[in-house]
Each structure stands twice: as C-alpha cells, then as structure tokens.
Amino acid sequence: MTIKNFSIEYDAINHKNTFSNGDTINGRVIVEVSKETKIQSLVFIAKGKARVCWSENYGQNQHHVYWSNEKYYDVKHHILREARQDGTEVIGKGRHAFPFSFKIPDRKIPSSFKSSIGNIVHKLKAELHQSMKLTKKVNTHFTFVSKADMDTPGLMEPQNGCKDKSVNVFGSGNISMDVHTKQMGYKQGEALQVTVEVSNQSTRSAKPKFILYKKQSFFAQGRRRLHKEKIIKEMSEAVASSGKETVTKVISIPTELPPSILNCSIIKLEYKLRIYLDVKFASNPEIKLPIVILPSFEVPAMKPPAAAGFGFKAFGDPDQAPWSTASQAQAAPQEVDPPPPYDAYAMYPSKYASAL
Known part of the structure; x- marks a missing residue:
C-alpha cells in the first residue's frame, strides 16, 4: 500500500480541549507514503451542522420518518493543487505534515451536542484525490462551546x-x-x-x-x-x-x-x-x-503558533495568497489533559496521530 498513513490532527488551546466563536484551530494533515507518489489534490474541509431524525409508528406496520438538517459553515480549501501539466503533484517517500489554520466564524453557532435523536457536529476533514483511485477521506470532531448570549431577554433579571x-x-x-x-x-x-x-x-x-x-x-x-x-x-x-x-x-x-x-x-x-x-x-x-x-470558559493554556504561509479565514478569502505545496516536518505534540468524556452532550476529538 502506497499510502501508509492518512490522518488529521489539531492543537488544543485549553485543558478541556474546547473551542468557541472566533477561535483559531491550528493543525496538520498527515500523509505518509512508502514511495514517491502522485497526488491530484489534497483538500481541507471544516463543517458545522445539526441533524435530527426519528420515526413514529401509526399502527398496521405504518410509520413515518421525520428529519431535518441545519448548516452553520462549510469551508473547503486546497492544500495541494493540480500544478503539473498532467494535473498531479508528486510527494516524496516518507511522512509529510501539511499545516492548516481555520478560524471558527465569530457569530451565533450552537454548541456540540449528541443524542439518539439529534446531533450538532463540528468537524475537520481532509480528502486525498489520486487518479484512477478511490478518494481517501479522514475526519475528526472537535468540541465547540458557544459563547453565552448575554442579549437573551431577562437573563440577569430577578x-x-x-x-x-x-x-x-x-x-x-x-x-x-x-x-x-x-x-x-x-x-x-x-x-x-x-x-x-x-x-x-x-x-x-x-x-x-x-x-x-x-x-x-x-x-x-x-x-x-x-x-x-x-x-x-x-x-x-x-x-x-x-x-x-x-x-x-x-x-x-x-x-x-x-x-x-x-x-x-x-x-x-x-x-x-x-x-x-x-x-x-x-x-x-x-x-x-x-x-x-x-458556559464557564477557562483562560487558554497554550497558543500554538500559526504555520507560516498557511491559513484561511472563515468561509474563505478570495484575496488570500496561494497555498504552498511544500509539507513541513511535524513537531511532537504537546502533552495536555485528555478531552472530556464523549457523553450525551459533547463530542470529543479523535486521538492524535502518532508522533514522528
């Protein structure tokens, strides 16, 4: 198998491993290959959405499924673009870390939520496209906690x-x-x-x-x-x-x-x-x-530096400089407290990929 490892990871900014409106998430898409490999494109995606779905029985084997979706943001950016005449990029043998930096929209967005009927999901995804091969996909959830809406009528009144x-x-x-x-x-x-x-x-x-x-x-x-x-x-x-x-x-x-x-x-x-x-x-x-x-927020315990030459604003920036196609060596992740339990109300992120 040419692609030995394809994963996505991000850096925590506090000991609860949570993010809120306007926070920036820095991370890396990891691509490890066993030999020189041609790639059409490597795409980063960030999504925030809600979905509900349940069924109700009406007797005599009749039932109806009720469902609804709501989208809050859907950001897509190319990390590797089609640069050669044959529409491919070539990466060398070994492990490559492609940095990304994503700013969560600073507006009213609901917090992460999970139940058997409905979910509110915030996640980071990556897609690896190669000619004549199935698209490889990977994703990880992050826990989003919305800032308090202090404009709620009567919030601080007796x-x-x-x-x-x-x-x-x-x-x-x-x-x-x-x-x-x-x-x-x-x-x-x-x-x-x-x-x-x-x-x-x-x-x-x-x-x-x-x-x-x-x-x-x-x-x-x-x-x-x-x-x-x-x-x-x-x-x-x-x-x-x-x-x-x-x-x-x-x-x-x-x-x-x-x-x-x-x-x-x-x-x-x-x-x-x-x-x-x-x-x-x-x-x-x-x-x-x-x-x-x-919500009771804690002061961020760490602020990882943004990767030079990489990053984008929420919902994209047409005036942004092109993405570099050069990968960067990945530093060992900092040790932080484990994320909160994946219970009925919050979604914790996947484990970090193994260090170099």
Whole structure:
C-alpha cells in the first residue's frame, strides 16, 4: 500500500480541549507514503451542522420518518493543487505534515451536542484525490462551546412566581407560595438560590420540593419530539398547618452540565426549575421557572503558533495568497489533559496521530 498513513490532527488551546466563536484551530494533515507518489489534490474541509431524525409508528406496520438538517459553515480549501501539466503533484517517500489554520466564524453557532435523536457536529476533514483511485477521506470532531448570549431577554433579571391552591379533599383551607430567584442565567458550577414564601392556611402540612430538570426538544417537518430528565431533586422541612414560613434553598449547578442551546432551530436544550408544595391527599401547587445554563470558559493554556504561509479565514478569502505545496516536518505534540468524556452532550476529538 502506497499510502501508509492518512490522518488529521489539531492543537488544543485549553485543558478541556474546547473551542468557541472566533477561535483559531491550528493543525496538520498527515500523509505518509512508502514511495514517491502522485497526488491530484489534497483538500481541507471544516463543517458545522445539526441533524435530527426519528420515526413514529401509526399502527398496521405504518410509520413515518421525520428529519431535518441545519448548516452553520462549510469551508473547503486546497492544500495541494493540480500544478503539473498532467494535473498531479508528486510527494516524496516518507511522512509529510501539511499545516492548516481555520478560524471558527465569530457569530451565533450552537454548541456540540449528541443524542439518539439529534446531533450538532463540528468537524475537520481532509480528502486525498489520486487518479484512477478511490478518494481517501479522514475526519475528526472537535468540541465547540458557544459563547453565552448575554442579549437573551431577562437573563440577569430577578424571577418570581405566585401560586394559590385550595385544599378541599380530606381537608380545608388555602395554601399559597411566592417564589423568587436572583436571575435566570447561571454559569456552570454557580449557586442558584431560591426563596419560597409559604402561607399555609389549611389543615394539611406542605413540604416545599425543588426539581431542576432538562428539556430536550427536536423539530422536523412541523413535528416536535420531547425528552425530559431530572437532574437535581431537593426538599425542605414541611410548613405546618396554619403557619407561615420563608424557605431558602441553594442548588449548586453541576460543573459538567452542558450549557443551554437556544440558538438552533431544530434542537433546543433548555432547563427548568420546578418548585412545588407536597400536600398529602391534594393536588400540589407548583411553579416552573426557566433557567439558562451559561458556559464557564477557562483562560487558554497554550497558543500554538500559526504555520507560516498557511491559513484561511472563515468561509474563505478570495484575496488570500496561494497555498504552498511544500509539507513541513511535524513537531511532537504537546502533552495536555485528555478531552472530556464523549457523553450525551459533547463530542470529543479523535486521538492524535502518532508522533514522528
């Protein structure tokens, strides 16, 4: 086999191995050949897109598949161009590292996301074209975390809600609660403080309970698929019959909780705080407040220098100088902490290719 290794790798800019709007990704396309080899072209591609797909059964073996796609950027640049008269380039025997530098568009783009119904994917690809041979392709995902949209209405404003409920089964009287929070937006790891003023003018005790849950919505062809999941459940001491009490509960937002996704038209990741009074033998009065989880960014730990003579702006630059066809020797990659787990909400990149 002439092509011994064809891979793509990139440099981390922080210990979480994440990127955000406007960040530049520097990396290399590795081509290792066993002998002098003719190549028509070597192409670098960067893509960001979302896709949802699910099926619904309607009985009698009838079902319908709902799907939708959304694209955020699709960048393609030639690293090696057809330079010779016969439309080929020749690379010598050995390992070649072709640098690239890609700037993520600095605009509203949703964060990486993964579930069984929908994904938001950010990836880097390379294609190697040779005459009379199948195109070789390689890709790697990178974890993109969108910057917080501080223009979200009411993000940093106080929230409150009121609810009254009559107890008329196995009891009598009225119960009311008034709920307050400092704001709607909270960073990962931040403390969410909830204050509940309970007036229990009934013959039953009422126990305040708190549930933070996530709400995933998927949209396609006029339909919606919904999935809810509890994250945190807490409770306070019961408020006795004919009593009044102010209850304060502090809920710590988990640091690993994925940020809200509100800027994608086909996938939404939302959070809600449900506060209710548990009253035996009666329907429970409840209030739901929206919670926006904001990303907590770390200061970049490293900034690899951009490769000289290589690079391009997001979505291309027609005035850019032509790409050089000379490969560069690859330096040993720096040691960084491993990327975060590939769970239901984030996509971690593939392992780096082996060093020289």
